[in-house]
Amino acid sequence: MFNLLQIIKWNIRFFVKKLLLFIVNFVVSIIFYKKYKFKHKEVKNIGILFTKNLGIGDLVMLSPGIEKIAKIFRKSNIDLITWIPEVITFSDNVNWVSEAKGLQKKYDLIISPTLNLLHLKFIFKAKYYIGYFSNFSLKANFKYKKQTYNERTDHYLNRIDAIIFSLKKNKHKKITKDKYNNLKDNQNKIFTQYNLSNNYVVFGAFSKWIDRQWNLDDIVKTIDYLITTKGVKEVVFIGLSDDISITKMEYVLKHVKEPQKITSLLGKTSLQDINDLCKKSKLFIGVDSGPSHLAYLSATKVITIFITVKPALRLPKIDLKNIKAIYPFPAPKQSLFDGLGPVRNDISQKYINNIRYSDIVIAIDSLINN
Numbered sequence: 001m002f003n004l005l006q007i008i009k010w011n012i013r014f015f016v017k018k019l020l021l022f023i024v025n026f027v028v029s030i031i032f033y034k035k036y037k038f039k040h041k042e043v044k045n046i047g048i049l050f051t052k053n054l055g056i057g058d059l060v061m062l063s064p065g066i067e068k069i070a071k072i073f074r075k076s077n078i079d080l081i082t083w084i085p086e087v088i089t090f091s092d093n094v095n096w097v098s099e100a101k102g103l104q105k106k107y108d109l110i111i112s113p114t115l116n117l118l119h120l121k122f123i124f125k126a127k128y129y130i131g132y133f134s135n136f137s138l139k140a141n142f143k144y145k146k147q148t149y150n151e152r153t154d155h156y157l158n159r160i161d162a163i164i165f166s167l168k169k170n171k172h173k174k175i176t177k178d179k180y181n182n183l184k185d186n187q188n189k190i191f192t193q194y195n196l197s198n199n200y201v202v203f204g205a206f207s208k209w210i211d212r213q214w215n216l217d218d219i220v221k222t223i224d225y226l227i228t229t230k231g232v233k234e235v236v237f238i239g240l241s242d243d244i245s246i247t248k249m250e251y252v253l254k255h256v257k258e259p260q261k262i263t264s265l266l267g268k269t270s271l272q273d274i275n276d277l278c279k280k281s282k283l284f285i286g287v288d289s290g291p292s293h294l295a296y297l298s299a300t301k302v303i304t305i306f307i308t309v310k311p312a313l314r315l316p317k318i319d320l321k322n323i324k325a326i327y328p329f330p331a332p333k334q335s336l337f338d339g340l341g342p343v344r345n346d347i348s349q350k351y352i353n354n355i356r357y358s359d360i361v362i363a364i365d366s367l368i369n370n
Helices: 004-031 056-072 099-104 116-125 158-167 189-194 216-228 245-255 271-280 290-298 344-353 355-368
Strands: 045-050 079-081 094-097 107-112 126-131 201-204 234-237 262-266 284-287 303-304 322-324
Touching: 004 116, 045 056, 045 116, 045 201, 045 216, 056 079, 056 094, 056 158, 056 284, 056 290, 107 116, 107 355, 116 126, 126 158, 189 271, 201 216, 201 290, 216 234, 216 245, 216 355, 245 303, 271 290, 284 290, 284 355, 303 355
Parallel strands: 045 079, 045 107, 079 094, 107 126, 201 234, 201 284, 234 262, 284 303, 303 322
Antiparallel strands: none
16 A cells, blocks of 8 residues: 555645646746736737646636637637647637747737746736636736636636636626637547447556556446446547556456447547547546546446545536546545646545546446336
8 A cells, every 4th residue: 555655746746746736826926026917908919828738638628718709809819838639619700829839929918817837938928818827826917906816616717717707898797607618529430440339338447646546446347337228339448558558448448348349449539539529429437537528528428436536626616417426435524636737646546446436337227228
């Protein structure tokens, strides 16, 4: 299990990270000391930052806020500066731009909608800048109403809502119901390419983060239950094709009763392919990661396993009757994830073990008829 030396190492690493963030926060406070008077009429070109270290799940969760910014500044050109391929349809004034191209341009306003220290290199590319640059306290170089975001207690969308509140000229209404734009698909090419069954379940069950990884033995039991009890003809796995995911896939194939009914598409699908797969699937089952967030919008039925983050903080604000969230029992009193990195392994393992297989079966039975 976890020995004292490992725990000491984790604590030292955590302390060093906190110290570095304190130093960065001090420097950022100096940079942001000068305050302009924000003038909407001056804002013709906007850059919204979404660079690496942030994933597709983060982008999907924040997309209603990005669309709202596009409508507030409907006469402005908006660049979504990101490494993620174009998978969401925004208003016509939103363009998808690579980080390299973004660094070559000048903007009137730079927005960092979520914490990423890599965004700091963009703040000198614009007169105005606002967002989360060193902690979850909103910062800007112009006068605004101070807003904070708490990673452990606030819904993910609240972080961009605070920015919208600061930018909006008239009275701001909070985003109480997510309005998602269309997800782009790949015209069902994945089905002809791999000759998939028309009675399949999609699994996005592997995570690179230990504190989000669903127990492999429960994955095996769930697959066997779907095939033998619910009549599922094929189980399709999506996700990364890194060594860790491949090892997990090999374990599942070795222990399920009918491995011939499993198709591994690890590393073989685009985001558009995932949308196509989810749309026609009988069910999507996954951990709290990017594919699950795509599935909330494209799949008809979804089960997501949450471990260290409370489901209420990540699930979209839409009709959730066909989305089932599985959470440890007993559960942590508040979300353990602080937005700065994975939860300490010995703590997260305790709650991984508290995910009850019986809860997963109940969720499957409520969504799939025999």
